[in-house]
Amino acid sequence: MEHAAAAAAAAQHAVESGSKVQDLAWAILVLPLVMAFGTAVFTPRDRMLSAAMNIGGVVVAFLLSFTLFCVFGGQSVDATPFHWLPVAGLDARIGLHLDALSTLMLLVVTGVASLVMIYSTGYMHDDRSYSRFFSTLSLFVFSMLGIVLADNLLMLFVFWELVGVSSYLLIGFWYEKPSAGDASKKAFLTNRIGDFGFMLGILVVWSLAGTLDIAALKEKLVANPALLGPWAGLAGLLIFMGAMGKSAQFPLHVWLPDAMEGPTPVSALIHAATMVAAGVYMLCRVFFLYTAAPGWPAVLGVLDVVSAASIITCIGGFTALFAAVIAVQQDDIKRILAYSTLSQLGLMVMAVGLGAKTGDASASMYHLVTHAGFKAMLFLGAGSVIHACHHEQDIWKMGGLRTRMPRTFWTFLIGTAALAGLPPLSGFYSKDEILAVALEANPIFFGVGVLVTVLTTFYMSRLLLVAFLGKPRGEGADHAHESPSSMTVPLLVLAIPSVMVAWLPIGGFLAHHFQPGHAAHGGDILFGPFNHNPIAAFFGLGAAIFGFSLAYSLYGNGPAADPLSPRLGLLAQAMRHRFYIDDIYDGLVVPLHNLLSQVADTIDRWLIAGLAVRGLAGVVEIAGRALRLVQTGSIQTYAFLLTASVLLIVLLALK
Amino acid sequence: MIPGLHHYLIVSALLFSLGLLGVVARRNLFVVYMGLELMLNAANLALVAFSRFHNNLNGQVMVFFIITVAAAEVAVGLALLVALYRKRQTADVEDLTTLKL
Numbered sequence: 001m002e003h004a005a006a007a008a009a010a011a012q013h014a015v016e017s018g019s020k021v022q023d024l025a026w027a028i029l030v031l032p033l034v035m036a037f038g039t040a041v042f043t044p045r046d047r048m049l050s051a052a053m054n055i056g057g058v059v060v061a062f063l064l065s066f067t068l069f070c071v072f073g074g075q076s077v078d079a080t081p082f083h084w085l086p087v088a089g090l091d092a093r094i095g096l097h098l099d100a101l102s103t104l105m106l107l108v109v110t111g112v113a114s115l116v117m118i119y120s121t122g123y124m125h126d127d128r129s130y131s132r133f134f135s136t137l138s139l140f141v142f143s144m145l146g147i148v149l150a151d152n153l154l155m156l157f158v159f160w161e162l163v164g165v166s167s168y169l170l171i172g173f174w175y176e177k178p179s180a181g182d183a184s185k186k187a188f189l190t191n192r193i194g195d196f197g198f199m200l201g202i203l204v205v206w207s208l209a210g211t212l213d214i215a216a217l218k219e220k221l222v223a224n225p226a227l228l229g230p231w232a233g234l235a236g237l238l239i240f241m242g243a244m245g246k247s248a249q250f251p252l253h254v255w256l257p258d259a260m261e262g263p264t265p266v267s268a269l270i271h272a273a274t275m276v277a278a279g280v281y282m283l284c285r286v287f288f289l290y291t292a293a294p295g296w297p298a299v300l301g302v303l304d305v306v307s308a309a310s311i312i313t314c315i316g317g318f319t320a321l322f323a324a325v326i327a328v329q330q331d332d333i334k335r336i337l338a339y340s341t342l343s344q345l346g347l348m349v350m351a352v353g354l355g356a357k358t359g360d361a362s363a364s365m366y367h368l369v370t371h372a373g374f375k376a377m378l379f380l381g382a383g384s385v386i387h388a389c390h391h392e393q394d395i396w397k398m399g400g401l402r403t404r405m406p407r408t409f410w411t412f413l414i415g416t417a418a419l420a421g422l423p424p425l426s427g428f429y430s431k432d433e434i435l436a437v438a439l440e441a442n443p444i445f446f447g448v449g450v451l452v453t454v455l456t457t458f459y460m461s462r463l464l465l466v467a468f469l470g471k472p473r474g475e476g477a478d479h480a481h482e483s484p485s486s487m488t489v490p491l492l493v494l495a496i497p498s499v500m501v502a503w504l505p506i507g508g509f510l511a512h513h514f515q516p517g518h519a520a521h522g523g524d525i526l527f528g529p530f531n532h533n534p535i536a537a538f539f540g541l542g543a544a545i546f547g548f549s550l551a552y553s554l555y556g557n558g559p560a561a562d563p564l565s566p567r568l569g570l571l572a573q574a575m576r577h578r579f580y581i582d583d584i585y586d587g588l589v590v591p592l593h594n595l596l597s598q599v600a601d602t603i604d605r606w607l608i609a610g611l612a613v614r615g616l617a618g619v620v621e622i623a624g625r626a627l628r629l630v631q632t633g634s635i636q637t638y639a640f641l642l643t644a645s646v647l648l649i650v651l652l653a654l655k
Numbered sequence: 656m657i658p659g660l661h662h663y664l665i666v667s668a669l670l671f672s673l674g675l676l677g678v679v680a681r682r683n684l685f686v687v688y689m690g691l692e693l694m695l696n697a698a699n700l701a702l703v704a705f706s707r708f709h710n711n712l713n714g715q716v717m718v719f720f721i722i723t724v725a726a727a728e729v730a731v732g733l734a735l736l737v738a739l740y741r742k743r744q745t746a747d748v749e750d751l752t753t754l755k756l
Contacts, residue, residue, distance in 0.1 A: 633752030636687075640679045 021071055025079045025096040028064045028106065029145050031057045036138035039131055050131035054138045055117045061145070062110035069107055074100035074513055076215075078151060090212070097151035097215070100513035101365060104506070105148040105281055108372045109274050113141045115490035116269040119380050122486035123265055123387055133173060133263070140166035144274050148281065153202045153212040156282065160198065160242065163275050164191045170270060171262040183261040190255040194245020201238030204231055205289075218288045230295040236308030239286060247279025247345045250319040254582055256342055260334040264383030267334060272341050272379045273372035280348045280368050283312075283361070287514070290356040313353030317448040320346030322579070324455035328462070329565065329575035332393045333382045336463050337375070340419065343452055344371050350448070351434045354441040355514075362510035363433035370426035370501055374418035377494035381412040384483040384491065385467065389476035396561065397474030398467040404480045409468050411491040416464050418498045420457040420544045423529075426501035428540065432529040433507055435536035446536070450543045457547025462555050470558030663704035670697035684736055684746040688729075695725050 035057035039050045081095035117137060124133050143166050146159030165188075172184030206212055208228050209220055221227055228235055243249070248256040259271045270276070283290075294307035323342035330336045344367070351364035386393055388405055402409045418425035421432070431453065438446040472478040482488065529537035554563055565572040574580065630641075670693055677690025699718045706714030740746050 634748060635751070636679050636748055639675075643675060643679070 020080065022068070022077045022079045022096075022098055024064050024068055025098060025149055028061045028068075028110070029096065029142065029149055031061050031064075032138040032145065033142040036135045036142060039135035039138065044131045044135075047130045050134050051117075051121050054134040055114065055121075057138060058110055058114045058117055058141055061141070062107070062114050065103070065106035065110045068098060069103045072098055072103060074103075074509060076100075078215075079149075081151070089210075090206075092154050092212075093152065094155055095151035095213075096149040098149070100509060101281070101284055102148050104365070104369060104510070106145065108277075108369055109141065109144050109148060112273045112372055112376045112494075113137070113144075113269055115494055116265045116376065116380070119268075119383070119487050119490040120263075120265040122484045123383055124263060127263075129173070136166060136169045136173070137266070137269070140170060140270060140275070144278065147278050151214055153205065153214065153217075153286075156214075156285075157195075157199060157202060157242075160246070160278070160282075161195065163246070163278060164188060164195065167191075167259070167270050167275055170266040171259045173263055173266065174261070177261065180261040183255075183258040187255040187259050190252050191245040194241045194243070194252050196241075197238045198242025198245070201235050201241065204228075204235040204238060208235070214285060217286075221288050221292045225293040226295070228289075228292065228295065230297045232289070232292055232295040233308045234297060234300070236289050236294075237311060239289065240283065240308065240312055243279030243283050243349070244315070245279070246282075247276050247349060248319075248342055249279070249315050249346065249349055250322055251581070253319060253323065253342055254585060257335050257338045257578070260332075260338050264334065264379060264386060267338070268376045268379030268383065271338065272375040276341060276345055277348075277368045277372060280345065280352065280364055283349070283352045284365050287352070287356070287361045290352070291359050307356070309353045309356030311353075312356075313350050313442070313445060316346045316349030316351070316353055317445050318346070319343070320350060320452045321448055321455075322346075324452050324459070326575055326578050327459040328455060329562070329568075329572050330459075331396055331562075333385065333395050333398075333463065333467060334379070334393055336395070336459060337378055337382055340378075340456065340459065341375055343456065344375070344419070347431070347434055347449065347452060350445060351437055354437050354445060357441045358437070360437075360511060360514040362507060362514050363430070363437045365510045366433050366507045367427075367430035369506060370418070370430040370498070373494060373497040373501075374415045374425075374427060377411055377491060377498065378415040378419065380487070380491050380494065381408050381415060384408040384487050385412075385480075387483050387487070388480040389474070390479075392474060392476040394474075395463055395467045398472070398477040399470045399474075399558070400468075400472040401477060401480055402468045404477075405482045407482060407488040407491065411488075411495045412468065413464065414495045414498055416460045419460055420547065421453055421540050422544055423541070424499070424502040426498045429501060429507060429529060432533070432537050432540050435540050436529075436533035439533065439536050446539075450539050453540055453543035454547040454550075457544045458551045461548045461551030465551060465555040465558075473560065660704055660708045664701060667697045667701040667704065670694075670700065682747050682749055684739075684748055684751075687748060688732060688736065692725065692729070695721060 032054075035054045039053055043049045043053065076097070076099040079096035079098070081093045083091060083093045085092035117134065120133065120137070124130055127133065140163065143159050143162035147156055147163060150156035150159060168184045168188040171187050172180050174180045175184075202212065205217065205228070208231055209217055211217055211220065226232075244252045256271060256276065260267055262271070290307075290309040290312070294309075320343045323339045323346060327336050327339035327343065330339060348364045348367050348371070351367065352361045355361035355364060384405065385398065385401060385408060388401070388408075389398060392398065414425065418427035421428040423429075431449075435446060435449045435453075438449050472480075529540075565576075568575070577583065674690045674693030674695075674697060677693060678687050681687055681690065699721055702714040702718050702721075706712060706718075736746065739751075743750065745751075
């Protein structure tokens with residue numbers, strides 16, 4: 001809190017001195033924190049004021065972000081840094097960096113956060129802890145903006161952890177529910193595993209490069225690609241571990257589906273649009289680490305044939321496919337979307353790995369931005385459905401919602417189409433970039449991408465057909481009616497970017513960041529993919545159409561139960577049980593961990609606390625007790641002992 | 656027989672031992688006090704004897720000091736003893752063990 005307050009003071013100072021436009025970034029960063037703090041301290045009982053303050057803070061942050069975006073575009077500038085801990089050899093500072101990546105992310109984070117907060121006024125209307133919700137949400141936005149703006153790895157790590165904490169607080173928002181408490185702990189602990197690797201990675205980079213500043217690090221690595229020598233691969237992989245935790249990549253993916261225990265707006269903001277994207281964003285920020293000369297320490301010689309980037313590609317591709325397959329047999333509307341998020345994050349991570357060959361990770365960032373828009377919309381749509389159906393989340397108890405909730409249905413349809421990758425919606429263009437990169441770099445991953453697209457379209461069509469079409473299968477769905485406009489308006493607003501992206505040169509804008517020589521695509525973005533990389537575009541479109549027709553043939557006639565499950569038999573069982581990964585963790589990792597903890601506990605209890613601490617204390621005490629017997633209190637004993645001792649000394653001296 | 660230095664020292668040692676015995680073994684504080692005086696005077700005797708046989712006056716000067724300090728000590732010590740007796744109605748060392756934890 002102290003350093004945040006100090007940062008606030010520094011920001012205040014910077015803004016007052018009014019020296020540079022980019023110092024507005026301080027205001028963007030600090031506003032949500034001030035609002036979160038103010039709500040928690042001053043207005044915990046005033047629901048209206050709390051909501052207004054926090055929404056106001058984030059909306060103003062959005063407007064400021066937009067201003068900065070317009071002023072600087074893709075330019076790379078630094079705001080006046082605040083020197084937090086200048087010690088010899090390390091200048092730990094809070095520095096804000098603006099470039100194409102961070103300004104775009106600022107827009108995404110503050111934009112989605114504003115809409116989610118407005119939506120929450122409707123969704124959380126009956127909740128007792130209304131103010132706490134908004135306060136924590138603002139705290140999250142502050143932490144996330146810190147990651148986006150960080151110009152050095154240390155600050156990035158600090159805010160990385162803050163995001164973990166606020167995510168923990170929000171997943172466990174309904175802490176009375178044991179499942180929510182468990183899910184929040186699971187998310188936090190799983191993230192900590194990744195963060196541990198991340199911290200080690202930062203230490204490796206610091207010890208070899210001597211700087212944590214991202215720009216300086218990049219300069220050094222460009223000047224000397226072999227700077228990290230044999231540690232390059234390990235540093236890259238360790239830092240990637242952080243991304244594995246936050247972006248929920250296999251095998252640390254288990255927390256994300258459980259995180260759906262949180263309120264739906266939280267799922268939309270944190271577990272679809274922003275926090276989970278932080279991993280991918282961070283990989284893009286330190287992308288130069290993966291394009292530098294690869295190398296491994298001698299112990300890991302077996303890894304010589306691969307680079308860190310190719311391992312990242314494999315993990316990403318596997319996660320994408322794995323999660324998409326699981327999503328096919330999920331029945332909970334939020335879980336389907338959660339696995340879909342996992343799968344799309346896998347695609348982004350895969351694109352980062354593949355991009356390392358060409359030195360261009362723009363496809364990944366592009367998909368991140370578009371995905372943030374339509375996935376937040378899908379989650380908010382799901383929230384609207386859940387709200388209307390009296391907290392029913394099973395899609396097999398819904399149905400017929402198209403006529404009952406037209407606004408939700410249409411926005412959900414747009415989101416689904418965007419996610420499936422139908423032109424002219426946003427998902428088509430960003431996914432096409434990924435497919436194009438994959439086709440160029442490695443046909444196997446192109447295949448993975450196409451397969452994921454088929455599966456994505458399939459499970460999203462299944463969700464749409466079962467939940468919105470046909471006849472109501474449950475009480476809740478029968479009595480459902482459209483949500484209030486505080487919820488539907490944000491949905492409609494979120495649909496705009498999904499539709500508009502075809503006319504915005506975001507892909508070229510990002511590519512220009514990674515490769516300054518790259519010219520932004522001209523005016524032919526709408527049909528661009530068909531001209532630039534027709535194979536990828538047609539395969540992507542074909543996959544989507546194939547997936548939809550497959551889903552339509554199975555679910556088009558409004559079945560009462562999933563007709564696919566009996567056909568897949570055991571496989572369906574495995575898919576429903578998420579391929580038993582959680583059970584494997586429960587059966588293997590948890591006992592192993594418990595065993596380790598018990599060993600540690602025994603060592604602590606008996607060796608450290610017992611022998612070292614209590615043992616020493618015991619020896620001293622026993623000695624003290626023995627010596628106390630001498631203290632009789634009688635002067636005569638003392639006199640006798642004194643004389644005897646003197647005599648003894650004299651005798652010894654005379655000898 | 657002319658008494659030599661060792662005669663004086665033997666007497667002094669005997670006196671000292673008697674005094675010590677009084678200090679260590681007797682239970683009445685006044686007697687303990689007398690024992691102390693005895694020990695001081697044993698030391699005085701030894702010093703005076705050394706002074707006489709070595710033709711050095713330093714020892715006698717020392718003895719004057721000891722007599723003076725002993726007088727002061729008796730004055731203070733007896734006053735303390737009387738005060739203690741008035742308070743506790745006893746002069747037995749066995750009863751005075753409040754220093755013990």
